[in-house]
Amino acid sequence: AQSVSQHNHHVILSEAASLELGCNYSYGGTVNLFWYVQYPGQHLQLLLKYFSGDPLVKGIKGFEAEFIKSKFSFNLRKPSVQWSDTAEYFCAVTGDKLVFGAGTILRVKS
């Protein structure tokens, strides 16, 4: 069955700290991978996506993610977080349908 696992449910960081959010998936075929962000009171917005090619993808607002096929992972990174990055982050994968992880709530302290 298709599934997504996010490692941390809550992360608290100070401004300028580096961020890495873990994501692992399970699916037997070719996948497409996404990270979405949900700011308080808003709907989901796409941060970045991987379909094929370079496994290191860059998204908006300085975020990047690396697809490691052998580890079934797609971890999200940002070198220096800002207070405005406070949000919930969702990893998602498409096999035959779009499935989301449980989300990671990031709080950045100013």
Add this chain to the structure above:
Amino acid sequence: NAGVTQTPKFQVLKTGQSMTLQCAQDMNHEYMSWYRQDPGMGLRLIHYSVGAGITDQGEVPNGYNVSRSTTEDFPLRLLSAAPSQTSVYFCASSLSRSRPNTEAFFGQGTRLTVV
């Protein structure tokens, strides 16, 4: 270009009542889906559709029905509301017919409370 339009934004139902959440997209997307979002559980897939006339169950389909008579519309029906269905519901659409391998666009969400 409206994108994905979801109505209503808020709804309170009594246990046992039925209602329909509306979802429409104007991007000629073939793939549409409904999710519920609950704290600590992320977005769980309720039902999805790969095109007009085709629907399938997701992770949590019980208590919900869908239909897809047109490409644009994908309503979600709660047959007999229960307090366990209190949640925030999101509709999403994306371009691909056979697989949702393009970006998904989301509606603004419906906050449903069942009392």
